[in-house]
Amino acid sequence: MPILAVSVNHRTAPVEVREALAFDPGQARRFLAEEAAGLPERILLSTCNRTELYAVTPNGDPGVLLDLLEKARPGVELDAPGRAERYRDDEAVRHLLRVACGLESMVLGEAQILGQVKEAGELAAAAGAAGVLLRRALEVAARTAKKARTSTAIGEGAVSVASAAVELARRIYGDLSDRIALVVGAGETGRLVARHLRAAGIGRMLLANRTLGRAREVATEVKAEPRGLCGVPPALREADIVVCSTASETPILTEDEVRAAMRARKDRMLLLLDIAVPRDVDPAASRIASVFLHDIDALRDIVDANLELRRKAVPRVEALVEEAVRGYAAWRRGLSVVPTIKALRARFEEIREAELKANLKRVPPEAREAAERLTRSLVKRLLHTPSERLRKAGGEAEGAALSAPLREIFDLPEEPGE
Amino acid sequence: MQTAVDVLSVLLPACYALAAADSIVAFVGRSEGARHFLRPLVIVALGAHLLYLGLWAAVAHRCPLGTVFEAMGIMAFSIVAVYLAVEIRGGSRPTGILILPLAFVMVLPAVAFRWREGPANPHLSDPWFSLHTLAGVLGTAALTVSFVHGVFYLLLYREIKAHRFGRLFRRLPPLAVLHRKTHTAAVVGWAFLAVTIAAGYVWAARHDALETLPADPMFLLVVAAWLLYSGGLGVRFLGGWRGRYTVFLSVGGFTVLLVALVIVAFFFPSLHVHR
Known part of the structure; x- marks a missing residue:
């Protein structure tokens, strides 16, 4: 069928x-x-x-x-x-x-x-x-x-901006469970990244917003500590990952503020992810040692690079699929001869049991187990090659061509449905 | 016993070659199997090496540190042992891609030229000299591991800073892990280097050679390297600084040490003449 x-x-x-x-x-x-x-x-x-x-x-x-x-x-x-x-x-x-x-x-x-x-x-x-x-x-x-x-690389890397942010954080810090994230801006993007960070097992998360009420609302959802925007500069000293996604028209973090924070952090690495447009962090901050400033374009570059890797892996995955489809087809062809193989085995087993039973008296009791083993092994070995040949012949026509004479020679019962 | 040494002298480079090849496959490719087998392969290579060193010491009737090639063998063993310890402690993706091929390159002459050298250094019978040499080899091994991880750290630092997300970005362990591995190995190396300098000083005092030390370029460079490492570790432990400057000091310290070990020891008159 x-x-x-x-x-x-x-x-x-x-x-x-x-x-x-x-x-x-x-x-x-x-x-x-x-x-x-x-x-x-x-x-x-x-x-x-x-x-x-x-x-x-x-x-x-x-x-x-x-x-x-x-x-x-x-x-x-x-x-x-x-x-x-x-x-x-x-x-x-x-x-x-x-x-x-x-x-x-x-x-x-x-x-x-x-x-x-x-x-x-x-x-x-x-x-x-x-x-x-x-x-x-x-x-x-x-x-x-x-x-x-x-x-293959078919599933490699992050393919959304929010997950790329988490991937980048992991490439810098590894385990995030002892790290602190500061999310600035409680809009949809900020909330999405916060959710990804929470799912990635971030140790502690601070969420700052212009209106504290909104910060509290989103902070509850992502299990973060709410802050007002005035809480950003002090938080910069303790946070390892800062995600900025406000709608501010002017930068909310200047180069000087970041530089001052880095002095207080004693050069401890700081990942600044600026996914706001217009940008929230002064681009000059990227010049500061141990500061990794990445904007939305950089995160998209990660996504693009990962997608490109996945695209390159497609031919290899397709080859795996083809191999598996061929294997499945061969298995399916083999199914048509399974009833014949089963019947053949049953017939041989029937003969083996009958002969063993008939000659049981001539076999000393201590040798009966060995005789049982020996006859079983004999039948198995005798049937191995014919069974394999049948399986390999597989397909409906070839399988039937081999099955018919076998059934005739060994007087095997008809297949169900025949 | 000699036959066992002969057999191991073939097996040992083969073990290291296998581990080195596997580390390259694990780094460049995506094979989970290569990553999975790397640690057992390294352990087998180290076990074979330890056996070889023991048998060789028994056959040659001396500590296998008497020639440059024997020292290379011990150094390779120590480098890989420290690498393994750091890898187990630090976790994350394996970074043996530079270390294991280096160990293979060092082991080859160590087993190939084991008969060609003259008699062992007679000073090795002095416990202070032995301690000085052994601590020196172990310290250099640890600092080599620190250096390699430091270089990886700086490469990855540059990649991320410049928004380049290529193979290094995907294959190297996270920056924080590389920093930790650099630091751990540097602490071990720094301690052994301190023992090396102290034991060498005591040995020189016992052999009336103290007055030659201030003019010995190797001694001066090793002390300079040790001071650089001390600076790096000091700013981290005492000042609480964590960034790439500590890695710079580690890489700088090793460069000075390398100059001392290779250039000065071979080409300048010194107490430390390699033969």
Whole structure:
């Protein structure tokens, strides 16, 4: 039976369509257990950027899957040209692997998708919807994605300004748990960086804002200590990382103020991240020893460099995907001869047991265990080469060509369904 | 025993070559395996080296410090031992890319020329001279490790300051870690250097050679290097200064020491003549 897949994603559909089509875990489980129950195997992957349905079905038309999605989400039109991508067999497996590796993500190489693919597999298992073919495809996808992340740069570095700020801080200080951050400005950008710093395990965080009320509000959210803007110069002496993101028209930190702070800090390193436009820190402060002043452009340079690294890694990841797709196809071809191999083994085992039983009296009791071992080993070795040959022959036609005479010669039972 | 020494003289450079190659792969590439195996490889190389030194001392019936090449072997062993200690203490990404190839280069002549040298230095039987030499080798090893980390620190400092986010930025440990490693190794080296100078002074006094010391360029340069290190550590411990100036002093101190060890010792008349 063919493997089919349909994908509605950020390339094919605007956000309104993706929103309308999205499934939360409960809905996905219900969909798999009820609406899509007619498909022998099915997996639903639903994230903010994509909804994809993978299925094994005797009907070879991916349109069937789109119909099911449309039924589950009335009002969503999926038959418009280019609205959905359709895949079949190897292409469907390849697509799943590419998705798991982050090659199809909006932000190339993002890591979250692998977890989402795994969750989709767990949901399918819970709904009793995952069969041999799709379960194996998910395993291969997870393995390939992990290999891609460890052996290539596909997931390397930060790819947003806020995470680039944290990456830079880590390159300077390493462990952030004993460091102090000062975030100046409680706007959206400041809050975002503060959240990233908190998630990175910053030891202590001070949050300064022109209005203390707003500082308190955001400080509570990111577990920081609120300060007014007048608290910035003294805080400069103790903080290791200073993030400035105010809407001030003039610099709030002059070169002299930074120089005075550095004297008090006795040359201890200071990372100044100025992500405000217009800038909050006098650019001349970058001349001071042990001061690392980086503005929004510098952080974007980090992001660009990381994205470039990820882009360069794409051919290597694609090669890994191709290798895995080939491996999966070979495994799948091998499945067609499994019933013959099983039947052959059962027949040999039957003969072995019968002969052993018939000759049991002639074997001394102390040698019976050895005889059991010996006959088992004999059968195993005799069947090893034929089994391997069958597996390698694989494909439907070649497998059948070898299976038929074997079944005839050894009088094996007919395959179920034949 | 001689056979064991012969076998180890082949195995030892091979162990160091393997560790050096692995350190390069771990630094340049992305192989987790290379990083994972680096520490065990270094430990194996050190174990083999220790065995070699013990066997060689037994075969040659002397402390393996009697020739320049033997001193190089001990120095390589000490450098790698200090590197390993600093690496274990400091954590983070491995920085053996310069240290392990250097150790390999030093070990090669140390095992290859072990028969070609004349008899050992007769002064080695004097405990003060032995202490002076051993502390000197250990101190120089620690300061080499400090220097390498100091250079890495300055390179990364420049990269970050200039907003260059290339391979060094991605592969080197964080600046603070490099600073800590530079400092830790410098403290060890400084202490051994102090012992070296003190033991050498006592030895010179016992052999009526004190009057030659003020004119001995090696002695003067080593004392100058030690003072530079003392300055660097002093501003850190007493003044609480933490920045790159302490690294500058560390790198400067090692440069002076290198001049003393290589140029002066080989080309200028001195008590410290290398043969």
